Amino acid sequence: MKINTKVRYGVRVMIELALNKQKEGIYQKEIAKNQDISFKYLDQIIAGLKSSGLISTVAGKKSGYRLTRDPVEITVLDVYNAFNPEFAVVDCLTDENSCRKTTKCATRDFWEGLNTALVKYLRSTTINDLAKRQAELDQEPQELIFYI
Amino acid sequence: MKINTKVRYGVRVMIELALNKQKEGIYQKEIAKNQDISFKYLDQIIAGLKSSGLISTVAGKKSGYRLTRDPVEITVLDVYNAFNPEFAVVDCLTDENSCRKTTKCATRDFWEGLNTALVKYLRSTTINDLAKRQAELDQEPQELIFYI
DNA sequence: ATTAATGCTATTGCTTTAGTAGTATTTAAT
DNA sequence: ATTAAATACTACTAAAGCAATAGCATTAAT
Numbered sequence: 139m140k141i142n143t144k145v146r147y148g149v150r151v152m153i154e155l156a157l158n159k160q161k162e163g164i165y166q167k168e169i170a171k172n173q174d175i176s177f178k179y180l181d182q183i184i185a186g187l188k189s190s191g192l193i194s195t196v197a198g199k200k201s202g203y204r205l206t207r208d209p210v211e212i213t214v215l216d217v218y219n220a221f222n223p224e225f226a227v228v229d230c231l232t233d234e235n236s237c238r239k240t241t242k243c244a245t246r247d248f249w250e251g252l253n254t255a256l257v258k259y260l261r262s263t264t265i266n267d268l269a270k271r272q273a274e275l276d277q278e279p280q281e282l283i284f285y286i
Numbered sequence: 287m288k289i290n291t292k293v294r295y296g297v298r299v300m301i302e303l304a305l306n307k308q309k310e311g312i313y314q315k316e317i318a319k320n321q322d323i324s325f326k327y328l329d330q331i332i333a334g335l336k337s338s339g340l341i342s343t344v345a346g347k348k349s350g351y352r353l354t355r356d357p358v359e360i361t362v363l364d365v366y367n368a369f370n371p372e373f374a375v376v377d378c379l380t381d382e383n384s385c386r387k388t389t390k391c392a393t394r395d396f397w398e399g400l401n402t403a404l405v406k407y408l409r410s411t412t413i414n415d416l417a418k419r420q421a422e423l424d425q426e427p428q429e430l431i432f433y434i
Numbered sequence: 435a436t437t438a439a440t441g442c443t444a445t446t447g448c449t450t451t452a453g454t455a456g457t458a459t460t461t462a463a464t
Numbered sequence: 465a466t467t468a469a470a471t472a473c474t475a476c477t478a479a480a481g482c483a484a485t486a487g488c489a490t491t492a493a494t
Contacts, residue, residue, distance in 0.1 A: 139287055139404065141375050141397060143452065149393050166471070174386065179453055185472075197471045198461030214396070227289050238322065244420035245297050248362070249289060252407050256287065259403045263396060272392035291483065314440070327484050333441075345440045346492030 144221040147175050147183050149268065152217055155193060156209040156269035163195065163202025190220035209266035218260055225260075227253050292369040295323050295331050297416065300365055303341060304357040304417035311343065311350025338368035357414035366408055373408075375401045 150173050158164055166184060170177040184203065187193045194206045205212070218225065228249045229236035237243075298321050306312055314332060318325040332351065335341045340360060343351045353360070366373065376397045377384035385391075 139289065139370075139373070139375055140377075141287065141400075142450090146376060146393065146397075149396075153392065165469095167469095176453065178455075181472080182453085188472095195471070196461085197459070199469045199471095200462055201460085201470060203471095222287075225287065227287055228294060229288075242423040242426070244301065244416045244423060245294065247419070248297075248411060248416060249294075252289075252404070255403055255407045256400070259400050268392045268396060271395070275390040275392060278390070290481090313438095315438095324484065326486075329441080330484090336441095343440070344492085345490070347438050347440095348493060349439060349491085351440095 139227075142221070144183055144186060145218050147173065147180070148187055148217045148220060149214060149265075150175075151180075151183055151187065152192065152205070152209070152212065152265045153269045153272055155203060155205050156265050157273060159205070159209075163204045165202045169203070186220045187217070190216070192216060192220060205265075209269060210264050212265040213261045214263050214265070214268075215257060215260035217265070225253060225257050227256065287375075290369070292331055292334060293366050295321065295328070296335055296365045296368060297362060297413075298323075299328075299331055299335065300340065300353070300357070300360065300413045301417045301420055303351060303353045304413050305421060307353070307357075311352045313350045317351070334368045335365070338364070340364060340368060353413075357417060358412050360413040361409045362411050362413070362416075363405060363408035365413070373401060373405055375404065 151169055154169055154172060155164060166180055167177060169175070170180050175183070184193070188195070191206055192212060193203050195201050195203045215225075224232055226232045228246070230243075230246055231250055231253055237246075239246075299317055302317055302320060303312060314328055315325060317323070318328050323331070332341070336343070339354055341351050342354045343349050363373075372380055374380045376394070378391075378394055379398055379401060385394075387394075
């Protein structure tokens with residue numbers, strides 16, 4: 139039950155882009171540095187976000203990435219789905235043939251409920267929520283240091 | 287975000303034991319057959335449940351397994367924990383060193399919320415709930431067949 | 435002593451994950 | 465036009481985790 143790095147990094151990338159709406163676009167190099175993600179690995183994160191239509195870019199020398207929609211319209215579930223086709227904590231939710239007893243199975247119903255709870259949570263928060271929260275955290279004073 | 291087979295099978299084993307409280311104990315062979323789990327793989331499932339104190343047995347010729355507690359006192363989270371030491375959807379929740387920015391990270395807080403939702407759901411259902419539900423499903427009439 | 439059960443540890447094949455590598459393409463600036 | 469600085473794409477790889485198998489040891493009723 140782990141969230142993989144593509145989704146985790148993907149969310150962070152989206153937050154960074156959301157916090158820089160004003161600019162024309164942010165370079166991959168810049169994102170890699172700020173988010174401490176390997177430049178090359180970021181290739182794949184960006185590819186996923188792009189093919190899902192969450193971010194856009196123009197190729198060439200002066201380009202960079204930006205969000206395609208208002209971040210209040212993008213939920214974390216959207217980012218999750220950019221890297222995972224469908225959310226299913228057990229296979230029998232999406233593949234009837236994965237188990238003989240898909241119908242009349244108390245555990246299947248239970249896992250389905252878990253799935254629903256998870257999807258609901260992921261859909262309840264937008265990139266804008268996270269970006270706002272991150273901005274707050276960044277503005278809070280540093281930890282107090284006492285000099286003797 | 288998959289539930290692994292050990293947890294899934296583990297829950298089914300627990301339900302089977304819960305539904306057979308009256309008997310002295312159920313043989314591994316019987317569980318394997320009823321639940322369609324490889325006998326050998328069941329070794330590991332049972333070992334996990336046993337070392338967590340959820341089931342007990344006496345070795346020897348006539349033995350079998352039974353629950354150690356009333357199934358109303360056993361949640362699915364207990365079974366989950368029998369195979370996963372601690373519930374953490376991202377490492378930074380349990381290992382401070384896994385990321386530089388554990389504090390002041392909006393995403394960390396978000397994943398922590400996801401984690402909490404999961405734990406809450408897993409703790410909300412007991413083995414008794416599932417066993418009762420399974421008994422109901424088993425008693426419902428077969429699918430109707432119409433003869434012309 | 436035999437038999438039928440559980441108990442334990444190691445191994446294996448497979449898939450996924452996380453990341454690297456290399457090269458091609460695009461376009462602004464020169 | 466050429467170059468430089470960005471993105472775009474595809475393949476590869478090392479390591480870890482997952483699901484299951486294999487083999488032998490131990491226990492206790494008969």
